[in-house]
Amino acid sequence: MTDTVVRSRRGMSRRTVLFVWNTLLAITVGLAFLIPLWWSFINSLRPGAETFSYLNPLQWQTFFTATPTLENYLALLDSDLGRAILNSLFVSVVTVIVGLGVCATAAYGLSAFKFRGQGVLFSVVILSFLIPFDAIAIPLADMFRDWNLQNTFIGLILPGIGNGMAIFLLRTFFLAIPEELVEAARLDGLGWWGVFTRIYLPLSRPALIGAGLMLFLFQWQAYVWPLLMGTDDEHILGPVALSNLQGQFQVDYGVLFAASMVLVLIPLAIILGFQRYFIQSVSTTGLK
């Protein structure tokens, strides 16, 4: 009896030690990953002249500021960077709206009907996402130049709307919609378009949100394509405008960090808002 008590207590304490160890490790790792962003965030709250002031040696002011100011963010409002971020937002939002339409109708065509040649069409979709977009960006940019689409919003938006992965995700979801439901609706006189808008779309909100997020992040994070396609002031996107500052002789680092934070916070807010769907869309990216 005493033997088991001793053993279980020793077991307990070993568990506690492990718990403390895991916690310490988790904190260390978490902070290590957070520091670059946190430092950027703090720098966005102080004048650009102070960016490199507290680094040698490191001190508490390196990671905190007693006098935060929003001046950098205000300066962003009437700078080229602010304009570029608005362009990014415009391109991403239009891509989500048009892209969801294109991808959802395609997924519907692939799941609600049974016909010969369906397999072939589906393999075109699969084939299209075997080829990563960035890999063919340069030949595509060549084509777009011939079509006079360089420095147009259409040129920036177009490659984002047909997303094989989003079609795949939506199709998987659509296939789970019971056939009886569709047959009943058809008997009641609903056309195919009606079945799509009245039955498929309302039942698939989570999948649509997941696919929408995918389309949004594709455009928001894009770099190669906007670098090739949007080079003038009116069509430049946030990431490209930000990277153009790099290496310039005089850079206001405060404004640079403020722009970085806006470019991070917008997708972050969207991801956090739709966290559930984000994880769902990530996990269907190839796992299940």
Place this chain on the structure above:
Amino acid sequence: MTASRGRPRGGGARRVLTGPAGIALLFLLPALVSLVVLRLAPAAVALVDSFFRTTLLGGTSFVGLGNYAELFGNPDFQNSIAVTLLFTVLINPLQIAAAFLLAVLFTRRAAGSRFWRSMVILPIAVPPAVSAVIWSVIYRPDGLANGFLAVIGIPPQPFLTSQYQALLSIMILLSWIGVGYWMMFLIAGINDIPASYYEAASLDGASSWRQLWAITLPLVRRPLAFVLVADTVSNFLVFAPVQILTKGGPNGSTNLLMYDIYTRAFTFGDINRAQAEVVILVLITVVIVALQFRLLKTED
């Protein structure tokens, strides 16, 4: 139109247009057009262009595999291939091991585990170009990285301007972006393992290291295979950090394939050979992705 009026011949055409296949095709059309024009056609164009050569005078001639042969004889391209291989061999095992160990750590009992885990996942939200810009400031001679090194008594390092450190510096930045993403898949895999397996192993007196090797690792094989392939593909396409931080230098030490294609096409204006390089890159990634489909299918 006239055909649909004539019954014997028009019946078939009419059925195609109004039957399920025709309607399905109408729904599929916009996506198919965009996928074919915007994904498959450029790959085909690259392939065709790679067999031709355009001279300064504007004449275009068929050269067969000539562009490829010259590419492989070109020391800059050879260097780019060598750098890309070195990079691939180093970064993929490193990121996957890190993602796996972090997944194990964050599925163990610890205070605030979910909170600290979200710190690791956070960089996913940062667009690659933005990370590159942030890290370009961190890596400056008077930047944050050297500030940390000073704390542990290491003299300032040149990071991006040393040909021995630049590639490593880029790998650290990429791991900061990517590890949390890959970790999420492995956490999902680990959470799927029934707790009873570990209980049984504990009763048998297996140490936690042994459990890690004998239970966790083999049972996350499937997500691990996916992560391995997807990570490898994404690392073949790395561009923004190179273009923003090092421009392929110093001394070609960070001239990864994507950047080499970019400079060949736009700095040297050598479109045909750049297209040959695009074909090589597409082939590499298609083979890897196809392998992934294989791996994931056969395990079902």
